[in-house]
Amino acid sequence: MTIQQVKQRPLQTPFHARLAEIDRLNQWHNWKGYSAADAYYDHGLEYFAIRNSTAVLDLTPMTKYRIRGAEAAAYVDRLLTRDMSKIRPGRVAYAVWCNDQGQVIDDGTVFHLRENEYRLCSQERHLAWLTAAAIGMDVTITEETADIAALAVQGPTSFSVLKNLGITGLDELKPFGLLHTDFEGAELMVSRTGFTGDLGYELWIAASHAEPLWDALFEAGRLHGIRAIGTHALDVARIEAGLLAAGDDFLPAEETVRPGRSRSPFELGLGWLVDFKKPNFNGRQALAEEQRRGSTWRFVKLNIEGNKPAHHSYIYAKRRGRLKQAGFITSAVWSPVCKQNIALGTVRVPHGEAGSTLWVEIYYQREMHWSRVMAEAEVVAKPFWDPPRRRATPPGDF
Amino acid sequence: MTEQFDAIVVGGGHNGLICATLLAQAGKDVLLLEANETVGGAAVTETFADDFRVSRCAHLLYGLQPDVARDLGISPRLASDNMATIALDTAGKHVRIDGARAGGVDSADQAELREFHAQMLKFSGLLRTLLNKTPPRLGSNRRQDLVALAQLGLRLRLLGKADMREFLRLIGMNIYDEVEERFGNPLLRGALSLDAVLGTHLGPRSPNTILTLLYRWSATGGRISSPAGGMGAISDALADGARRHGVDIRTRMKVKRIVVDNGRAAGVETEDGTTFDSLTVVSNADPKHTVMDLVGTRHVETGFARRIHNVRMQGNAAKLHLALDGLPTIKGLDKKDLSQRLVVAPDADYVERAFNPAKYGEYSPQPVIELTFPSLRDDSLAPAGKHVMSAIVQYAPHALRSGWSDETRAGFERVIMDKLAEYSPDLGKRVTDSELLAPVDIAQRFGMGGGHWHHGELTLDQFLFVRPVAGAAQYALPLEGLFLCGAGAHPGGDVSGAAGRNAARAILAREKSA
Numbered sequence: 001m002t003i004q005q006v007k008q009r010p011l012q013t014p015f016h017a018r019l020a021e022i023d024r025l026n027q028w029h030n031w032k033g034y035s036a037a038d039a040y041y042d043h044g045l046e047y048f049a050i051r052n053s054t055a056v057l058d059l060t061p062m063t064k065y066r067i068r069g070a071e072a073a074a075y076v077d078r079l080l081t082r083d084m085s086k087i088r089p090g091r092v093a094y095a096v097w098c099n100d101q102g103q104v105i106d107d108g109t110v111f112h113l114r115e116n117e118y119r120l121c122s123q124e125r126h127l128a129w130l131t132a133a134a135i136g137m138d139v140t141i142t143e144e145t146a147d148i149a150a151l152a153v154q155g156p157t158s159f160s161v162l163k164n165l166g167i168t169g170l171d172e173l174k175p176f177g178l179l180h181t182d183f184e185g186a187e188l189m190v191s192r193t194g195f196t197g198d199l200g201y202e203l204w205i206a207a208s209h210a211e212p213l214w215d216a217l218f219e220a221g222r223l224h225g226i227r228a229i230g231t232h233a234l235d236v237a238r239i240e241a242g243l244l245a246a247g248d249d250f251l252p253a254e255e256t257v258r259p260g261r262s263r264s265p266f267e268l269g270l271g272w273l274v275d276f277k278k279p280n281f282n283g284r285q286a287l288a289e290e291q292r293r294g295s296t297w298r299f300v301k302l303n304i305e306g307n308k309p310a311h312h313s314y315i316y317a318k319r320r321g322r323l324k325q326a327g328f329i330t331s332a333v334w335s336p337v338c339k340q341n342i343a344l345g346t347v348r349v350p351h352g353e354a355g356s357t358l359w360v361e362i363y364y365q366r367e368m369h370w371s372r373v374m375a376e377a378e379v380v381a382k383p384f385w386d387p388p389r390r391r392a393t394p395p396g397d398f
Numbered sequence: 399m400t401e402q403f404d405a406i407v408v409g410g411g412h413n414g415l416i417c418a419t420l421l422a423q424a425g426k427d428v429l430l431l432e433a434n435e436t437v438g439g440a441a442v443t444e445t446f447a448d449d450f451r452v453s454r455c456a457h458l459l460y461g462l463q464p465d466v467a468r469d470l471g472i473s474p475r476l477a478s479d480n481m482a483t484i485a486l487d488t489a490g491k492h493v494r495i496d497g498a499r500a501g502g503v504d505s506a507d508q509a510e511l512r513e514f515h516a517q518m519l520k521f522s523g524l525l526r527t528l529l530n531k532t533p534p535r536l537g538s539n540r541r542q543d544l545v546a547l548a549q550l551g552l553r554l555r556l557l558g559k560a561d562m563r564e565f566l567r568l569i570g571m572n573i574y575d576e577v578e579e580r581f582g583n584p585l586l587r588g589a590l591s592l593d594a595v596l597g598t599h600l601g602p603r604s605p606n607t608i609l610t611l612l613y614r615w616s617a618t619g620g621r622i623s624s625p626a627g628g629m630g631a632i633s634d635a636l637a638d639g640a641r642r643h644g645v646d647i648r649t650r651m652k653v654k655r656i657v658v659d660n661g662r663a664a665g666v667e668t669e670d671g672t673t674f675d676s677l678t679v680v681s682n683a684d685p686k687h688t689v690m691d692l693v694g695t696r697h698v699e700t701g702f703a704r705r706i707h708n709v710r711m712q713g714n715a716a717k718l719h720l721a722l723d724g725l726p727t728i729k730g731l732d733k734k735d736l737s738q739r740l741v742v743a744p745d746a747d748y749v750e751r752a753f754n755p756a757k758y759g760e761y762s763p764q765p766v767i768e769l770t771f772p773s774l775r776d777d778s779l780a781p782a783g784k785h786v787m788s789a790i791v792q793y794a795p796h797a798l799r800s801g802w803s804d805e806t807r808a809g810f811e812r813v814i815m816d817k818l819a820e821y822s823p824d825l826g827k828r829v830t831d832s833e834l835l836a837p838v839d840i841a842q843r844f845g846m847g848g849g850h851w852h853h854g855e856l857t858l859d860q861f862l863f864v865r866p867v868a869g870a871a872q873y874a875l876p877l878e879g880l881f882l883c884g885a886g887a888h889p890g891g892d893v894s895g896a897a898g899r900n901a902a903r904a905i906l907a908r909e910k911s912a
Contacts, residue, residue, distance in 0.1 A: 078696045100699035100869075132704040136695030280661055282700050285876065 010035045013060035014149045014210030022228055031231070032125070032145075034061040039230035044336070046229035050196050050237045051337050053225025054155040056217065057234055059202070060210075063125050064148050067118040069139035076110060076118055079133050079282060081265055083275040087112050092176045092191050096265050096273055097129075098283030102290055103253035103262035105129060106246050107270070109193055111178055119144075119204075123246040129254065133282065149210035153217070154200030154237075157224040159395035162190065162201060164220035170201075171394035184212055195234060197241020199389045199396075224398075239333045239344060242301050242383035244268060249299070249330040249344055263346070264290055269299035297327070300352040301384065302377040304341040308364045309334050310375070313343075316359040317351040323359055323374075326351040338384045343377070354381035402675040403429040403646070405905070406666055408653045408692070409682030409845065409884065411439025413898030415636040415645075417680055417883040419470060420902035422643040429674055430645050431666065433652035433845060438633030439682070440844045440851060441893050443779075447721040447831035450786050451779045453629035454835075455717065455844055456851065456893050457770060457788045458739065461618030462632070465530060466895035472635045477626040477775040482738045485589035486821050490730030493585040494738075497620070503583040510580045515620075521565050522615035524553060529616055529889035529896050532904045533863050533871050569609055570858060574602035574746050584745035591750075592743035592766050593620075596790065597851050597891070599714045601753030602746050606858045613856055617894045622739055626776055632893060656681070656692045662878035663693075677879050680901060684846055684853035685709060685866035685886040693877060702876055705867035709860065709886070713837035713849030714756055716794035718814055720787040721780070721831035725771070726822045737774035742767040742817060752793055759799030761810050765791050765817060787825075789814070796837035796848045807834050846885075853886030862888060873904040881905055 011034045013019075019037065027038040036058070039046055049055035067075060077084040080095040087093045089112050096107045108122030120130070130141045153162065162170055167190060169179050178191035186209040194200035205213050218226055238245065246252055253262035264287060265274050274287055304310055310332040317326035327347030335342045343360070352358065358377045363370055389396055407418040410432035418430045436442060440455035458481075459474075467473060485493040494501040498515035500508055534546035554562055568576065573594035577587040591602035594611040601607075614620065625631045640647060651672075656679050657665040665675040681688040686709055689695065695703040725733065728740075743749050743766045752762040769789035773780040780786045791814050800806055811834045818825050837849025846853055854866050863871050865888045873881050873888075883901035885891035 074696060079700075100701040129700065132707075133700040135700075135703050135707045136690050280658075280697050284661070285699075 011146075013058050014207040015058045015060065015151070015214055018211065018214050019058060019228065027230070029231075031061040032063065036061060037230040038232045040228055043230060043232040046227060046233035047236050047336060049225065049227035049229055050155050050198060050233060052156065053227065054153060054158045054161050054221050055196075055227055055229040055233065057152040057154070057229050057231070059150045059152050060148070060207075061145070062150060063122050064143070064145045064150070065120045065126070065130060066142040066144050067120060067130075067139060068116060068142070069137070070116060071138040072116040072118055075134060075137050075139040076120075077278060078280060079130070080110065081274040081281055081283065081287070083278040084110070085278065089114050090178055092178055092193050094176075094273070096268075096270055098265065098287065099253045100283065100286065101253070102264050102283035102286030104250055104265055104268060104270075105253050107244060111189075111191060113178075113189070124252050147207055149205055149207045149213070151203045151213070151217070152194055152196075152200065152234075153203060154194045154196045154198055156199055156389055156396070156398045157221070157226075158200050160397055161217070161221040161224050161226055164224070165217055166220075174393045175391055183209060183216075188213070195241075195243055196237040197243065197383055197385050197390060198237070198387065199392070235331075236333050236335070237385075239331050239342060240335050240338060240383070240385035242344065244299075244344070245331065249346075260296070263297060263299075264295060266290060266295045267297040267299060267346070295349055297346050298349050298352040300327075300345050300347055300358070301380050302329075302343045302345055302358065302360065303380050303384070304343055304360050304362075304377040305375045306362075306373065307334060307341055308362050308373065308375070309341065310343045310360045310362045310377075313363070314361045315345050315347050315377075316361065316374075317347070318357075318359070326358065329360065335384055340384060341375075342384050352379050354379050400665070400673050400675050401429070403427050404676065405429075405678040405680060406431065406674055406676040407680045407682060407883065408656070408666060408688075409433070409439065410437030410637070410647065410649070411682045411884060412441050412633055412636055412893055412895055413884050413901070414439070414680070414682030415633065415640050416466060416470060416895045416898030417682070417902045418645045419636070419640040419643050420899060421680075421905065422640065422645045424902075424906050428645045429676070430640065430647045431651040431653055431668065431674075432647065432649045435649055436630075436633075437637050437647060437649065438630055440846065441629040441633045443628030443630030446719045446833045449781045450719075450721040450784070450831065451628065452719045452772065452786050452788050454719075455840060456629050457624075457772065457790070459623045459625055459629065459632070460614055460892050460894070461621060461623070462893065462895050466899045469899060470636070470639055472639055474632050474635055475626045476623045477772075478737065479621070479623040481622045481624065483589055483593075483622070484731065484735060484738050484740050485585035485744075486728065486740055486742050487585055487730075487744070488820050492730055493583060493589065495586070495589060500586060503581075503586055507581050507583050507586055511586070514580055517564070518612060518615055519619050520557070520561065521568070522612045522619060524557065524565070525612050525616045527553060528862065529894075530900070532873060532900055533865075533888050535872055536863050569612075570606050571608050572603050572605055573607040573611060574750065576608060577602075577746055587746040588743035588749055589741050591746040592741050592768065595749065595753070596768060596792070597715050599710070599712045599756065599795070599850075599855060600857070601750045603750050604753075609858060609861070610856050613890060614892065616889075617892070624770070624772060624775055627778055628772065628776065629893065653692060655694070656688075656880065658693060658697045658877065663880040678881070678905060679879060680881045680883045680905065682884040682898070684711065684884060685870065685882055686711065686847045686854075687845070688882065689875065693875075693880065698876055702867070702869055705869070709866050710855040710857070711848040711850040711853060711886075712855070713796045713840060713846070713851065714793045715840075715849075715851070716791045716810065716837065717835040717840065718787075718789045718791055718811065719833040719835075720789075720825075720829050722785040722787060722825075722828040723830050724783065724828050725774070725785050726825040726828050728822045733774065736771050740769045742769070742821065756793035756795045759795055759797055761794045761798065761806075761813070762792065763813060765793065765814060767791050767814065767817065769818075785828075794836055796841065796850070798836070802836045802838045807836055810834065810836070851885070852891035853884055854890075856890045861890070865890065873901040874908065
């Protein structure tokens with residue numbers, strides 16, 4: 001037997017040629033095997049494209065599964081904790097799914113494409129789990145990450161850009177809605193979804209039509225400040241929107257080894273996604289038990305004094321006049337649009353109720369030397385950035 | 399109106415009958431539903447040819463767990479007890495194994511067998527204490543689990559240092575290495591190897607085939623007997639007992655599904671559409687069928703469904719029944735010898751080679767056989783002067799690559815008859831009728847998935863705390879109100895009744911603590 005040498009190359013998305021063309025920084029990283037850029041020319045400017053004009057992010061590396069079959073609806077309803085019978089065809093749902101112990105495996109968006117047909121889109125790969133969940137059900141799961149090219153088109157002028165592209169029906173498209181249209185003979189799906197907490201859309205098309213779509217999109221956005229962005233800018237925007245990132249703000253439960261390192265939906269502030277009134281779903285018994293007994297951890301959004309981002313910091317709470325360690329920061333950034341030092345974190349219950357005060361121990365480096373500051377932080381309930389334009393239907397014509 | 403019961407038992411195998419009886423004894427209103435015309439499951443005596451009857455599936459009794467028989471107040475009448483095993487030799491130089499004594503082997507082997515027997519007896523006794531109670535739940539902080547675990551550790555430690563080490567050495571080991579190390583006589587090696595792998599999808603060189611041997615010995619120390627009237631007599635006695643205690647037994651009622659309402663078992667629906675309500679449903683069916691077909695995976699957790707889906711239960715034993723117009727002869731054996739248990743397993747390598755094709759979905763061209771002439775011990779089974787042969791033949795994989803058809807059945811039967819002719823040249827001439835049950839037939843007729851008589855391979859990864867799978871080893875399935883009571887649950891198969899009795903106790907204990 002001869003052993004065949006398999007040459008491992010980074011995967012490239014169907015937009016790669018275009019991305020390589022605009023790239024000036026050569027800051028690539030590995031996103032689930034694909035080459036993805038932190039930034040193409042300046043992450044600050046890229047960030048402001050999200051908030052002030054239109055930003056385009058290649059999100060093809062997001063894991064995508066097609067779920068089809070006579071029992072597809074029953075399947076997603078059992079897989080996910082929220083009541084999926086309420087998500088009609090043409091609607092999208094943000095959802096989490098749990099293992100038997102009620103611990104979050106991942107979060108993602110579920111697109112109800114047609115009757116008995118869904119797309120599940122997530123950060124991590126889950127074929128093994130999805131296949132196991134399909135045992136005994138009339139449903140097929142197909143991994144289609146490489147087949148479907150996807151772009152996030154986000155920002156206040158994104159509506160105008162897409163209208164310019166010739167897409168009709170956007171006036172009525174509400175947040176978490178989707179529509180199918182034609183692009184040069186291929187089916188283009190447009191969903192009003194995103195990871196920025198702003199007005200924005202996501203485009204989904206067969207990989208073969210990726211480049212023509214890119215070219216037409218940038219042509220349509222020429223006068224609306226359209227810019228390609230890397231993942232760095234997106235990360236700032238998603239923290240401002242208070243959105244979780246798998247691998248940062250929680251670990252996929254099936255990847256943890258030590259007990260207590262995973263989180264339940266309640267512990268991630270996602271209790272609103274758990275519906276005990278619907279039929280059986282994965283993790284139900286454990287979650288009901290947790291609700292009865294109380295959770296261990298609480299997800300917090302923090303507004304921290306000062307301007308030094310609290311990366312990887314410990315969180316402290318005051319008990320009997322003394323500061324005691326209560327948890328830690330999982331994501332932190334200086335928010336340019338809110339002009340706030342913001343962070344997401346996880347603290348032990350009972351700490352971290354909205355409106356309460358916590359302390360964050362921030363280490364920062366100035367010209368090689370480290371300093372430390374104990375900064376006061378307020379626990380906030382709402383996302384840091386949540387403009388009305390995000391929900392306005394029809395969206396404004398900026 | 400839908401009839402209501404305190405408990406419904408799905409399936410009237412011996413475990414189902416025992417469980418139903420004990421629940422009824424505790425004052426419950428119990429309904430037992432059986433798909434076939436008669437209860438008894440794999441312990442039935444049936445007519446397979448005109449005027450010839452045979453124990454259709456299980457054909458020897460390794461002993462009801464003594465305390466089960468005591469609890470239920472039954473003492474089956476035995477046609478023969480303490481049967482010897484005769485390892486057949488084509489030249490007539492057979493080896494006779496009678497408990498710790500062996501005939502036809504040299505004195506070194508005799509001494510080794512005495513030692514081996516004593517040791518296995520001691521270890522199977524330890525196993526027996528484990529088999530007669532609900533296994534503790536691992537990782538729990540409940541007092542009863544911790545106490546049970548501590549008792550298990552203590553019992554192991556009380557074996558003494560040398561024996562404990564020996565037990566731990568043997569428990570995961572294969573029988574082949576052990577018999578090769580101890581014994582010189584190939585027939586002795588072969589017979590013990592066969593004992594260890596009977597009814598499994600394992601060869602003598604497969605891991606934990608000493609465990610399977612200990613398991614068989616655990617009820618009564620390897621003592622083999624045969625009830626008068628065949629195995630069906632045991633089931634009849636159990637059914638009589640069940641009825642006496644008020645169990646409502648209904649046959650020809652095949653359960654189609656277990657009704658789940660509001661996240662818990664709420665009753666059953668039969669094939670004809672009748673529903674029965676009960677907040678306690680006890681399944682005597684195998685765990686896979688129970689969860690995958692009767693309940694439906696959507697009603698349980700994904701991880702649990704995956705574990706159940708992956709339970710290994712590929713049956714490998716076929717059953718051959720012959721109607722004979724007279725007793726055949728085997729060189730070197732008299733009529734009394736023929737009433738013992740005879741085995742065709744000339745050496746351990748032979749048994750292992752017989753297993754090899756089964757791994758690839760083919761039946762053994764040189765099979766191993768356990769045969770008995772039950773009519774010699776029990777004249778109710780055949781007309782005067784005529785006889786019945788009942789044999790378990792391995793290996794015949796459930797998932798035969800070429801598929802089980804009349805043709806493949808006939809082919810395998812020819813293989814078996816050719817093999818038997820080497821020992822008894824006149825057997826073929828005596829046959830007036832025959833029946834071969836392949837594992838698919840056993841699966842279909844006795845409702846055991848894969849035709850596996852333990853309802854799930856008896857290996858360490860599916861044993862004790864994790865039988866049938868983690869999360870269901872205490873008889874309660876992770877669906878409120880649903881329980882297992884069959885061979886797929888702890889401890890496993892054989893007509894011992896431990897699973898049914900333990901399940902009943904677990905159900906009653908749970909109720910008490912609720």
